[in-house]
Amino acid sequence: MGSLDGRVCIVTGAGRGIGRSCAVKLASEGAAVVVNDLGVAVDGSVPDDAPANQVVEEIRKLGGKAVASFDNVADYDAAENIVRKALDEFGRLDVLVNVAGILRDRMVFNMSEDDWDSVMAVHAKGTFNTTKFASIYWRQAREGNYRLINFTSGSGLFGAPGQPNYAAAKMAIVGFTYSCANSLARYGVTSNAIAPGAATRMTATVPTERRRVIMEDDDPVRSPDNVAIPVTYLAGKESSWMNGWVVGASGYNITLYSNPEPIRVISANERWSLADAGKAMEASFRAAAESGTMHQRRQQG
Numbered sequence: 001m002g003s004l005d006g007r008v009c010i011v012t013g014a015g016r017g018i019g020r021s022c023a024v025k026l027a028s029e030g031a032a033v034v035v036n037d038l039g040v041a042v043d044g045s046v047p048d049d050a051p052a053n054q055v056v057e058e059i060r061k062l063g064g065k066a067v068a069s070f071d072n073v074a075d076y077d078a079a080e081n082i083v084r085k086a087l088d089e090f091g092r093l094d095v096l097v098n099v100a101g102i103l104r105d106r107m108v109f110n111m112s113e114d115d116w117d118s119v120m121a122v123h124a125k126g127t128f129n130t131t132k133f134a135s136i137y138w139r140q141a142r143e144g145n146y147r148l149i150n151f152t153s154g155s156g157l158f159g160a161p162g163q164p165n166y167a168a169a170k171m172a173i174v175g176f177t178y179s180c181a182n183s184l185a186r187y188g189v190t191s192n193a194i195a196p197g198a199a200t201r202m203t204a205t206v207p208t209e210r211r212r213v214i215m216e217d218d219d220p221v222r223s224p225d226n227v228a229i230p231v232t233y234l235a236g237k238e239s240s241w242m243n244g245w246v247v248g249a250s251g252y253n254i255t256l257y258s259n260p261e262p263i264r265v266i267s268a269n270e271r272w273s274l275a276d277a278g279k280a281m282e283a284s285f286r287a288a289a290e291s292g293t294m295h296q297r298r299q300q301g
């Protein structure tokens with residue numbers, strides 16, 4: 001008996017890297033899995049059916065249930081096909097894991113409109129597209145214990161300087177996840193985001209000197225299989241207590257991130273004068289603004 005027997009999951013971007021690890025682990029726990037992958041290069045070019053097919057074959061050889069989907073998550077109509085595939089093949093949908101992603105890294109002053117639009121399309125719009133069609137089903141079926149698991153990134157949470165498009169898209173996913181947590185809970189859906197860290201072909205594009213943690217890529221600590229563990233827990237019925245959070249999954253660490261909360265407020269009985277606001281802001285905010293690792297990183301540039 002697996003912990004996910006009878007549950008049906010979609011994993012986008014499941015042909016490689018972290019998505020593949022999630023699909024294999026979910027299937028090993030008894031879930032039937034739609035393995036969606038467009039099979040593109042890291043920059044989103046040259047689609048190929050092979051990665052999704054290979055993962056389906058791998059799952060079936062291990063005795064699991066899986067079906068391949070080659071649809072592009074960034075295409076609104078194609079995203080509906082992904083959800084339809086789960087319903088047609090397996091009769092229901094319990095878990096949507098939005099992993100698909102691409103990179104087009106440039107400093108903001110060098111970034112083209114196409115680099116911006118392409119990354120926003122796959123991450124931000126792609127996450128919306130699949131969720132839209134899954135949520136229609138969840139709202140109608142109303143059985144509950146549904147799970148939305150989106151993929152964000154430390155590049156967004158901490159503001160990676162060479163990834164303005166990716167950082168923005170990944171924070172769009174955090175806002176989207178919070179919104180879904182607030183709107184879909186009444187239909188029995190929990191919504192959480194994962195901020196992963198693992199050695200994949202995506203991280204292989206980051207020059208070694210810019211990586212925050214330097215390790216050999218084949219070190220088991222860097223395996224994407226580590227990320228699949230909290231994802232698989234969140235996919236199960238036992239995680240119903242967790243809704244609207246960002247969870248870090250990197251190496252053997254699983255991290256709960258704080259959600260944004262006001263840390264200082266200055267108030268007046270009428271509109272502030274410019275001079276008074278400036279003085280009061282500096283007096284109240286400066287010590288907090290100049291403390292912490294984010295500030296140190298920004299000072300260093």
Ligand SMILES: NC(=O)c1ccc[n+]([C@@H]2O[C@H](COP(=O)([O-])OP(=O)(O)OC[C@H]3O[C@@H](n4cnc5c(N)ncnc54)[C@H](O)[C@@H]3O)[C@@H](O)[C@H]2O)c1
Nearest residue numbers: 013016017018038039040072073100101153197198200202
């Ligand atoms: N690897 C890390 O350390 C890391 C860190 C932070 C965030 N992430 C995020 O985790 C997720 C997985 O990353 P990864 O490192 O496994 O990358 P990866 O490149 O190994 O896998 C991404 C997969 O998504 C697929 N894909 C791309 N565009 C698609 C589309 N439009 N429709 C369907 N499939 C598409 C690709 O074909 C690929 O197989 C991504 O969202 C990424 O942004 C990864």
